[in-house]
Structures are given as structure tokens and as C-alpha cells.
Amino acid sequence: MSIADRRAALAPRRKQSPVNTANEDGAGPAGRPAALLAWYDRHRRTLPWRPPAGTPADPYAVWLSEIMLQQTTVRAVGPYFAKFLARWPSVADLGAASLDDVLRMWAGLGYYSRARNLHACAVAVATQHGGRFPDTEEGLRALPGVGPYTAAAIAAIAFGRRTMPVDGNIERVVSRLYAVEEELPKAKPRIKALAETLLADSRAGDSAQALMDLGATICTPKKPACALCPFMEGCTARLRGDAESFPRKAPKKTGELRRGAAFVVVRGDSVLVRTREAKGLLGGMTEVPNSEWLAGHSDAAARAQAPQLSGVTRWHRKAGVVTHVFTHFPLELVVYTAQAPSGTRAPAGMRWVKIATLADEALPNLMRKVLAHALD
DNA sequence: CACCCGTGGGT
């Protein structure tokens, strides 16, 4: 039976019995949880951290994937998830690792406070919870790096708790379904309450993942595929014809361009590097010496912040610039290179690392760009 | 509450 046939067959029945028939065919509000799960059972995505349908999820894998997926695409997470699980098969293994090893493995994925909290969380679970994750939303919420969304997601997906995590996908689906006019983030409580009405009596984790899959594949930010949506008939925004305008939110302001200089000093087969402060931007990550990054920073002012090394007198400016875009500002770095005589000491707080082993360092992508530009 | 915090891909 085609979808059109099914709709044609079901439509009259709703009219015959005005009270609760809508609950059974899934088109009315009370029937949505069942319709959602039916859609999920046919169209659920196969993902590395998602076990086969009907089989229990491993809390460690769920937690690891949820942390990695925060503000990060499924595609980007895939290889990192596999690497982490292969190297640290259990939360106790991860807790026993050094933070630096974790940062090195995380390098390139971004939002490095997640990696620091990931490690702290693994230590806490291993040492304070006997290697097992708390199985309640409240218990999970107390762990480092686990906020309201992640606590609800783990509770529902790994432990079957009847709670609805609300992520960006679900905010979009729900705000369209009910045409929520209030802007984010003010609308969050309302959207949360509406999302909870989509929870099935059992299979809470599948209800949540179904909404996320729906948001990722059908109810997309641009050009949603409404014709394929299980909620098509009852979606207020689609009926109004402006689904794409939801969720409402204030436009973000783009940050001002900042400029600076990076200094790549080569001594034989090594490069001079240092470690950034533990917190803040790129906290705890490895970098080459560089100037402050300031809006309107002149090339001369930036260059004047080069590190002082005995034996290094001539800086060579590489042609072009390295550009990078952070969440709240774009950055343009001029790159200078210099050769240091063999035996040159690294200044305080800096060290020499072999160029051949740079790939193993906790280098954020910005610094990989700088080094690639300098050593090209 | 507003801001900070990476990176890559899509339109």
C-alpha cells in the first residue's frame, strides 16, 4: 500500500470517530509517539555508536558519542569515536590515561574543553562510581561535561529512562510542528514540554533518536523534505508554508577580524613549540610561539612579539597568510620562519619537537595550518 | 542571560 493509499484509507476514519481515532493512525497529536517510532523502525540511521535495533546500548559508548557529538557533525565524529573506543575500550581505561594523551587523540575535533571534561568525567566514573555510569538523569548531570541535554540523552538511550533530551534537531522539529513563535533560547522550556509529548510510554531512547534522525534527514534547516515526514499532516509550520523560518532565533553577530603573527623556528629536524594555558581558547593544546591576536593588530606590532632566541637574528616572512575561523571571530596569521643553530636552547616554557612526530602532538588545526604553511 | 569555546561542510 502506498503512502497516498494509506492516507486515503485513513482519512475518512478520523472523521467517523472524532474522539480518539487520531491516536491510532498516528496523525493526531496523541498518536504521534507511535507514528514516530514506526517511522524510526523503518528509517533509523546506522551509526557507529548505535547498536542493532532492539539490542541494549553500552553506556560508555553512548556517553563518549554524546560528548563528541556536541555541536559536531556525525561525519566528523565517526573516525574519532572509532579511535577512542579502540584505544580505550572502557571508561576505566580512559580514566587511567593521561590528559595529554586524550588531548592528542582529540586534536582536530575542536571545543577542547570537551576533552578535558571527558577525561575528568572518566576519572570520576572510574574512581567514584566503581566504573559504572550513574543510571539517573540527576546522577549523570553531576558529571563534568554532562549538561541537561547529555544527561537526558544517556538516561534515555543507555538506561531507558523516560525523559526527552532536547538538542538542536529536536528544537527544530518541535518548533515547526507547533509553530513556536517565541525565539530561542527563551522558547526552550516551551519546546521541552512539547517535545515530551512525543515520548512513547516505553522506548524513550528510540523516541529521542527518532526525532534526531528526523531532524537530521527530513526536517532539515533548509529545504525540509516534508513529503517524507511522518508528521506532515499535522505540522503547523508546513501548513502555513513557512517551515524553514523555524525555529525563531535572533541573528548572531559575526566577530571582528583579529590579526597576529606565528613564529616557526627550525633547529635541524625539530621545531620550537609550547603548551597553551590549561583553560580558555585551545586550552592545553600545543602551539608554535605566536603574538597576541588583536583586531587591527599591525604586522609590525605582531612581529615585534617574536620569541628571543640566542643565535636567531633573521626572520623570514612567508608569503601569504593563514586564515582560520573560530566560533566568535575570524583570525589571520602572518607566518615567520627562522633557523636556529644546533644546540640552541629552547626558551623557558618551550621545547623542541621532531618535525616527524608533529602529527602525534596535541596540535589544533589552526597550528597544523601554520606549520604546513611554514614548512611548505 | 550573554558570552566563550573549533572545525568543516552546505547553500
Add this chain to the structure above:
DNA sequence: TACCCAAGGGT
């Protein structure tokens, strides 16, 4: 091109 967006959390 210049945005927008992605399974958000911390402060």
C-alpha cells in the same frame, strides 16, 4: 561570498 549549522556545556 558570507553566512548558517552541527546529538551543548561552562561560567
